[in-house]
Amino acid sequence: MGHVTRIVIIGGGPGGYEAALVAAQLGAEVTVVDCDGLGGASVLTDCVPSKTLIATAEVMTTFDSSYEELGIIVADDTPPIEQAARVVGVDLGKVNRRVKRLALAQSHDITQSVTRAGGRVMRGRGRLTGAQQTDGVRRVAVEAVDGSTETLIADAVLIATGAHPRELADAQPDGERILTWTQVYDLDELPEELIVVGSGVTGAEFAGAYQALGSKVTLVSSRDRVLPGEDPDAAAVLEDVFRRRGMNVMARSRAESVKRIGDGVEVTLSDGRVITGSHCLMAVGSIPNTAGMGLEEAGVRLKDSGHVWTDRVSRTTAPGIYAAGDCTGVLMLASVAAMQGRIAMYHILGDAVTPLNLKTVASNVFTDPEIATVGYTQADVDSGKIAAKDVKLPLLRNPRAKMQGIRDGFVKLFARPGTGIVVGGVVVSPRASELIHPISIAVDNNLTVEQIASAFTVYPSLSGSIAEVARQLHTRKAAEDYL
């Protein structure tokens, strides 16, 4: 009988559990060690809970604009403008109980999938012990949640330990008024005045969601605009929407300290200004979970940021040790973590491997409107990293958008001059996360603007704008070819 490859995975988020499923399917003996439960932070505290909360926020936004845009009257026939208070509200305790229930159920389903596939799941904390043995194996010490310990022998180890919220020394979360994004689901009542520190994706998503749920929101951004890492046109649309809905967006404002004062919070900015609110949510980035795991002792190189260095097939600098997901800092997305984890297993187990290609990753900011992007970006084009032409079409001109009362948003495509191959795109609209897929297929398969333009779209539909943008790029290209 042939030797069965023994794989130990430390961390059971998307990077770890997706790898475990692949390893089990390919016939390896696989153990996943996780201290919090399978699904990891993605399922238990980050991605799944935030999108579940946002599902409620979306309904609230629809109600908010439903009278003006669509003529819907809620609860009684007094027009909303004449009502003293909103007639629709949320029971945050109930919303949060649903969030937690759904997260636990998802974690349970994932555990079942992994065990059904033949993997072993251990609840505990894993750590590498020492260097590679002369026979090539690695040892992982596991301290189980019940206090027992066990040493696992592995032919290969995957580190997929994720990351945790960064905290500022002068803004320590107390879990009641000063919160990280993992603590907000313990709230029973809606924050009256929420100050969100940080305007990256996490900050923007929560600011938008709580604003929709009914909180008065102040968004403190140290940069010139919200979402500094996203498409500038898309970020401008979102900032405009935020302000129009009454959010106080404070640009170029760095929070220095956050203090709890009685039943509220006080945020001091670096220029001395002080703002007050009932709660403060800190969304100032994350720290990789790589400390105290024996990584460097085992020969794994860490970057200055603490992230694990990996190549495009998820290898670290230590033989037999791979890494995937947020602990590598490659791109903080569940989908990328999962792909890195799968790639590691294909590589370890001798299956066909396609190295990670970040240029085809589709991602979405779950605000209202959503911002979905794939491929090369405006910054890549502006900096000359790639030669591409772009066309942007506002959704205001789309017939379906008009019927549905959608005013904000656009579709933008980037295509290579000459060939017309689509290399990237941005969609800003409700459900942009669903609309980006045809563009994603185009980018992944080197389709041309002609090919996108010639495919039928439903009339009326928002996706009609994608075909229209492609048509405009095609016409432009044809005119240039003629010259």
Ligand SMILES: Cc1cc2nc3c(=O)[nH]c(=O)nc-3n(C[C@H](O)[C@H](O)[C@H](O)COP(=O)(O)OP(=O)(O)OC[C@H]3O[C@@H](n4cnc5c(N)ncnc54)[C@H](O)[C@@H]3O)c2cc1C
């Ligand atoms: C608020 C928020 C919303 C997000 N929304 C999205 C989204 O909509 N879409 C998207 O694609 N991405 C989203 N992300 C990013 C996404 O959550 C991460 O990219 C993803 O969780 C990374 O997966 P991972 O496998 O690297 O680690 P994680 O999901 O962080 O899981 C790692 C697991 O390892 C465990 N662990 C750590 N150390 C050890 C140890 N020594 N021993 C055993 N176990 C250990 C941890 O407890 C955890 O359970 C969001 C992030 C945040 C913060």
